[in-house]
Amino acid sequence: MRIVIASGKGGAGKTTVTACLAAQWKGELMLADADVEAPNLHLLLHPSLAEPETVCLEVPELLADKCTGCGACRPMCAYGAIAMLGAKPMYFQDMCHGCGGCFAVCPEQALRVAQRELGALLLGTVQAGGRALPFIMGRTRVGEAMTPPLLRAQERRLAAELLAHPADVLMDAPPGVSCPAMTAARKADVVLLVAEPTPFGLYDFKLAQAAFAQLGRPIAVVLNRVGMQGNAACEEEMRAWCAGAKLPVLAELPFEREAAEAYAHGVPPTEAAGSTGQRWRQRFAELAAQLRNFAEGPCHA
Template structure:
């Protein structure tokens, strides 16, 4: 089972849901922190990092002596990562998506591939779930290849909880792709509703069953709940606006440890997700 915890905007409590769900499941679970630009799940799980691995992406290296300036490499690149200027081939490594198309079409075999470092993946253990987290290199813009590597490091024998990046752009799609279920997290505010709509559209495109968790559920208005009902999006958890919860969060303490009653609630949340997946529920985001 792969459960991706996502949100249309930052600050809704996505990581809170992800780490507590994984902790409530204990040793049979693993947490993948795919929010590689701002990873923070480790602050709550406090894993002992056993090892790290650098991750790179292939970029072209042009042999000027063999190149005939035919421009086929530049014509195939949809991201303008390689260009011919006068008698010179220019490579813009930061724009390269590592597809390898330029190496395939070069008639002179003048293009080889070298690795460009994207970041690193940390592997760790703690009292509960195993931990795998990605760290994007400072200044790097290409998050999806690193997220895919974090996803590939998952242990298929365990329940996988993915802490996805916020938003609805390419990194989020990479974190949600191939999941069995997406748990969308939002807050009952106009901003929360606006970005929930965007997240629902993304899940609809991927065709993945989804459910909703509402954080700070007793604030704001009822528009989020009305939208969820309209879309057939099952409401699986409400977390109240509570000072004790905020204090635990500020200390980096798991909610399931600060108040043991929450452990049972997160375990019940997983059972509800498991039931929805087992029943083969349709994507709960049908057009209204």
């Protein structure tokens, strides 16, 4: 079972929810951070990581001595990565999507395969709930604008790891509804949307629900920072909207200063000291059970 934990906006709390669920989850589990542009699940879970594995994209490089300047490659590039300057094409590798079309149409075979570094994959283990859990994260190269190819590489590696060691997956998705978020969620069994009941949060939550609904996956909701001063009207509107859209709200997590302090020190609220940690462990034990029941419900089988 693969559960993708997503949100309509950054800062809604999906990473905290992922980290807190990890220690309370029953059964075999693997954790994945797919927010490759700004991964931060490791800041809460502190994994032991192996050396990064570089991920590259195959892009064209011109062999000038073979090129006749016919220009066949330029009109077929849908991404504007090829321009004709005088009698020769120029390739903008940072704009290339790696489709390979230019190789296919070049009559002189005047291109060779080059590599553009996209980023890296990092694998390791996390100590959560008294056990070691496998962990995978991606991290884009500084300046790299294209993340879906790196996410697809992460997906292939995740699939290989699961083939060798079957487990449930909790995936911290990229925020929002752009290509990275949809790429990460396309193989989800369930999408858990973490929503912040603020005016911006409500608007972005509705966009996220509409986008993820296109995947045809069951969607459930967690309301985060409930009870924050000034947000009562947004909370009621979000509950009413979820009821109208038939979206189950599996948990309402309260706004607590102690939880925010734990997060600020790189500690999930479930691992906070004293009664704070006890309260949050109970909340997430209940959420984990409800989430599994929702995912394994007869209407989702």
